[in-house]
Amino acid sequence: MSPLPGGSPIQTYLDALHRRLAPLREGLVAAYIPELAHADPAWFGIAIATVDGHLYSVGDTAQCATIQSISKPFVYGMALAEQGVERVLAKVGVEPTGEAFNSISLEPDTGRPLNPMINAGAIAVSAMIAGTDAADGERRIMAMFERYTGRTMAVDERVYASEARTGHRNRALAHLMRNFDIITGDPEPGLDLYFRQCSVLVDCRDLAIMGATLANDGVNPLTGARALAAPDVARVLAVMTSCGMYDFSGGWIYRVGMPAKSGVAGGIIAVLPGQMGIAVFSPPLDSRGNSVRGIRVCEEISADFALHLFHTPRATAASIIRSRSDGTELRSSRRRRRSERTRLRARGARVRLYELQGELNLGATESLVHDVLRERAAFEILILDLTRVVGLDQAAARLLSELAHDLQSHERTLLLPGGHHQPPLVHALAEVSSETGSPGPLRFTERDQALEWAEDQLLGRALQDPVTETPLIENDLCETLDANARDQLITIAERLDCVAGQVVYHPGDPADALFLIARGQFQIQSTASARIPLRCATLGPGLVFGDLPLATGRSRDHTVIALNDRAACWRIPYRAIAPELKVQLLASLATRLAERLTEGSGAGEPTPDGGDFEG
């Protein structure tokens, strides 16, 4: 449990809420189970547990009491997990009754209890779990609760004995269901298990953590243990939504708008999916059996933070598209020759890039796809950059995979950098076969790689070309030099032939030369800001590197390696550079640096990049 930071606004809020509602004196402590009548009506605790495992609490949150009906959704979830949905639905429905918790509420013809939150339904569920070995059923139930709370649980034997002795109405319900064969065999073991599950001792913090576990899709946020599979969590929350608060369920969802469950010992548990569990403990109950302070606390929290299920604004479609751009504005970190840059500017509109953000759901993705399809005739390559997307659900994954199919059939290429982080998308795209010559949508994990590939397509040449050689005189650098300077450069150049992986220089090496690439590719890597080597930039024939120290006088701070066998460059030793050539080299260097700064200010983000000049 992380320590609570001072001044937490949630703690401050809960403290004030507790102070304000503690004087509330309405309601009566439950007396129908004699042992419950001993509860102190002044007990009042509120606890909130978040899906990040933060716990906030105020008041009597360490006071234990029996869980009572709050056990019902958890045991129901366990039955779903053990027996499967259809077998459970055959025995117990999921319809609200509009009647009290201890009503008969069996379907007239089948005897099936209307839902598992009323006593009849819960007893039928416990009977399913008891099966032929009630003791084993109890062990499984206790283990289940322990996964939710993360601690050892115990039964209050006095309350259990009291309830078992006086539970005539529940016994009648069990026998009535035996009559309809909803319960088969002796109804006593299931009934007894029901009394025992209701007598499990919990405190308010336990309840909050149990709620947070449901909010966290079934995984206990403190222990990391899975208590229930996600699809069953959705079912449990649905039943809590329609039937959780007895015959106040409709009013609860109208006013508070969260799945919840109450118990006659005075507990209420409410779940804010994806965010937190809220628990209140205060024994005095209203006429429907719900804790009076518990309802007030949840009503106020819901109103103060606008937490109603249908209040919370969702991602709007427009908000997921952060930017639209094309290849005329964007560049990969692959350094291109001046002539190539000119061609990319001319043809760049054939590459479209959408930078997406936030959460992709059905509505937002539909809007995106709508937008894309209208432009389909105008592009060859579509890059949807998902690296800033924080969530992508099954519906979004499905639409994107169908978009991939559609674009493939129209001879367009879809690339989804960042998509490999989104499991639903990886799953959905597994079916999109990669055709020869076209990469699959997830081939590139980073936008920069996708852009580089797209640029190569536009330039109409293969990614790797280690054979063709660019004469020194055609190097970009030479374009900016006058005839005398060029002649001098040729005179002092020394040939350097490399094999793949060969290091040209390391960080810390003294800088004594610049390099003009003749053939193959060289990569500049930085280790300055990260432990692992970072891809900085890939440079090909006609480009220059290692000339920055000519200006700074510093030693190397990058690694440069050759990427291909037969890669080659010309080495220009600094000491051989005459003053007039130096002026021209420095002017060229400054011009290229300034161009890169200007390019970097476009729609894109700079890639970690030491540049083509770095030493």
Add this chain to the structure above:
Amino acid sequence: MSPLPGGSPIQTYLDALHRRLAPLREGLVAAYIPELAHADPAWFGIAIATVDGHLYSVGDTAQCATIQSISKPFVYGMALAEQGVERVLAKVGVEPTGEAFNSISLEPDTGRPLNPMINAGAIAVSAMIAGTDAADGERRIMAMFERYTGRTMAVDERVYASEARTGHRNRALAHLMRNFDIITGDPEPGLDLYFRQCSVLVDCRDLAIMGATLANDGVNPLTGARALAAPDVARVLAVMTSCGMYDFSGGWIYRVGMPAKSGVAGGIIAVLPGQMGIAVFSPPLDSRGNSVRGIRVCEEISADFALHLFHTPRATAASIIRSRSDGTELRSSRRRRRSERTRLRARGARVRLYELQGELNLGATESLVHDVLRERAAFEILILDLTRVVGLDQAAARLLSELAHDLQSHERTLLLPGGHHQPPLVHALAEVSSETGSPGPLRFTERDQALEWAEDQLLGRALQDPVTETPLIENDLCETLDANARDQLITIAERLDCVAGQVVYHPGDPADALFLIARGQFQIQSTASARIPLRCATLGPGLVFGDLPLATGRSRDHTVIALNDRAACWRIPYRAIAPELKVQLLASLATRLAERLTEGSGAGEPTPDGGDFEG
């Protein structure tokens, strides 16, 4: 209505779904209203309308039929708007009944119908709307429907006459409620209005748009007209959730998990909040009065796209923090002198910057606040950059405003650039008073401005200092020059005194000098990429500008203006620069450019920036 793009995966999906379910022959066309029995059991349409106003449809979506019970939630919403929640709740409850749509279902003691989705409740609601002038009530109801559909609506007089003639049970319900004074005065006008509202003609596309209007928080996505206030939309959706599908409501929320409403003419409307409305029309009904194909369609869409209310993953807390950094890594676009940069690196940890993204809700913001408060002792200024946040709800706004209070009371400053785009935050922060000397959290609209202010605080000097002069010899540029070069620079420097707003040069001007700032501030503005002048960089004493053309030979492409009266600089004409000084100036220029590129590769995004060198 936007044209449908070819190959839309949603259209393709709906086409296939319609093909697959059209052969389904179960169910019977409603016969209890004689006129309804004329419906063709083969009619089958599906329509989806998105909150962006896109419409997808397949099958008989232009076939009109009477709206029947689907009118109930819309008329209920209208009653909430006209009479207020409490008056409506006094007459009609919000509890599910577990019984059929035409059940009596009145509270035994008060005669209050349990909810407005059963006939009794809907009749009571219509009676409230009829009031003393039923004709006016009908006009208001028709106008209300027209806000939802965006077109003129009409009543099917034959169905109305048939229903009015044979509606004995509904007439009995009305008189029973008259007996309990739930309906006061003559029950006939309210009952008649109910029959008329049920006989309004709609097609499947209308229903989808009505659903999309609810999904869009009450605003019709096609017309932009508001049909219902957002808080009442939440109430209508809550009642649809608990009671919308007659005595299948619990099963519906369990299996489909969306607020919905069905009608006996064969329509079903389902709402995916924030995303879309789904409508199905197919007359054959099951034993509970719900369209058989309608239920199947919604079950399949929900399963195929995982749309269940409790399935959809929400923003997790961790996902909203895009990056954490501090002033040692980040820089505003305000150019700083070398000595200032050294001081910022040393003291920068006193400024913290969190870059946030996605949607801020209670859970995510709690996690953020938790994180921040643990670090509170370590910073003086906290910048939460909200410019990438796509949504921020009331709960998040409340926590952030309480964080602002807490930090203020601990003498820390909270800045929320981008927060001015989030109405709930603007509202919540209106109460956080700005103390003297400390800016309010929303004072800066852009992160760069907030960072600049924070840097100024760290440097311990006022933003504006037009008096102190930095000698030429102390200009950053001189640090990198040798003694001879410095002497030459001083010899050729010409003094330039400015007044506030004075333009030093314009884009297109020939570049013939560089400038060393002596006093006051100068701003470099770009108009290249935008119509409106863009703040590029602010430069103060000791910095240099206008030296890039020394390398490129190009003319000016920025505007530079003086920001203060008494601002001053030294002008260094290019033509007076000797070759050895030129080498050193170019080396200095290249070094500064390279430093800026390296700085730009940190956690931050580059600001639109022509730099301190630009010509």
